[in-house]
Amino acid sequence: MQKQEGDARAYQNDEIDLVELVKGLWAQKWLIVAVTVLVAACAGAYAFLAKPVYETRASLLPPNLSDIAEYNLGRSEAKLTLFSVADVYSVFTNNLASESLRREFFQQVYLPSLEETGKNVAEDQLWNSFNEQLTVSAPRKQQPTYWEVKLQHKDPQQAAEWVNLFVAKASEKTEQDMQQNVKSEIDIRVQSVMRRIEALRNTAKQRRQDRVAQLEEALDIAEGTGIESVQVSTWQNFSAPEYMRGAKAIRLELEVLRKRQSDDPFITELRSLQESLDFLKGVDVSPDNVAAFTLDNAAQVPETPIKPKKALILALGLVLGGMLGVFIALVRGMVRGALAKQSRAPVTV
Numbered sequence: 001m002q003k004q005e006g007d008a009r010a011y012q013n014d015e016i017d018l019v020e021l022v023k024g025l026w027a028q029k030w031l032i033v034a035v036t037v038l039v040a041a042c043a044g045a046y047a048f049l050a051k052p053v054y055e056t057r058a059s060l061l062p063p064n065l066s067d068i069a070e071y072n073l074g075r076s077e078a079k080l081t082l083f084s085v086a087d088v089y090s091v092f093t094n095n096l097a098s099e100s101l102r103r104e105f106f107q108q109v110y111l112p113s114l115e116e117t118g119k120n121v122a123e124d125q126l127w128n129s130f131n132e133q134l135t136v137s138a139p140r141k142q143q144p145t146y147w148e149v150k151l152q153h154k155d156p157q158q159a160a161e162w163v164n165l166f167v168a169k170a171s172e173k174t175e176q177d178m179q180q181n182v183k184s185e186i187d188i189r190v191q192s193v194m195r196r197i198e199a200l201r202n203t204a205k206q207r208r209q210d211r212v213a214q215l216e217e218a219l220d221i222a223e224g225t226g227i228e229s230v231q232v233s234t235w236q237n238f239s240a241p242e243y244m245r246g247a248k249a250i251r252l253e254l255e256v257l258r259k260r261q262s263d264d265p266f267i268t269e270l271r272s273l274q275e276s277l278d279f280l281k282g283v284d285v286s287p288d289n290v291a292a293f294t295l296d297n298a299a300q301v302p303e304t305p306i307k308p309k310k311a312l313i314l315a316l317g318l319v320l321g322g323m324l325g326v327f328i329a330l331v332r333g334m335v336r337g338a339l340a341k342q343s344r345a346p347v348t349v
Helices: 002-027 029-049 065-072 085-096 099-113 123-133 156-225 247-259 270-281 310-344
Strands: 054-061 134-137 147-153 294-297
Touching: 002 029, 002 310, 029 310, 054 156, 065 085, 085 147, 085 156, 099 123, 099 134, 099 156, 123 134, 123 147, 147 156, 156 247, 156 270
Parallel strands: none
Antiparallel strands: 054 147, 054 294, 134 147
């Protein structure tokens, strides 16, 4: 029974405390309102006075087969592997996401655009800020070939220009890389054919020298045996020795071989190799009508800023202002209550 009465008194005291708390807050309602209005005004000032930030983006896709066709001109004839769309696009996306291109853009475009106050900031801090503004990614997991370049900037016109310029620089770098790749492959093939031609010419020269040595030996035998002219009946036997041709015929062949300036007409494979070499040297390693990507959507000048979000900031200002006002009122009430108790306390002599 006593326990129930104690619980009832505790519940009643809690009720009284809650009522007193509400009364105390109501008594300080103008303080709460003032703090709320002050915080909301500060939030509103920030929302309306802060410089807006705009975002723009360019979307990119792989090139069409016709866009890379000129990279493959002559490759089949040169016995080189044809470039696929994926091959060319991978070079482009690697450049697009590369640190070197980002650094180049940072040095050549971003830093010169800064005002004098911005140039006094440490370069590593500026680099971090730049990386936060510029984003290059493949955001769609189900479409990994779809890439986006996004930029946040306070100047919407400059934001669009920078994104398109960044994509153009990646495209330019890709064209340079592709030209270098094609040139390197063609150069290697040209060197291979030239080495083959040189080897054939050296072999033909050596064979001619071998033939001269054989004929000189046969001439000595023919002159020593007195065989001046070919022995018809004997020469008809294909296994007959060389000297049986007679000294006259051997001297004539020796004279022709010694006067020969070039063995090229007697090398069977040479002309086809020279044709291949001329073809390789005529391959265009820097075609004009090529593209390493498809511009799905160029960056446009944005009209609506993404920051600051005024409605959200004002709402947060009101909520936080109200919470701060209530907190200040509670602390103020507790302090006043403590001071009141001290003033009512009896003085002990």
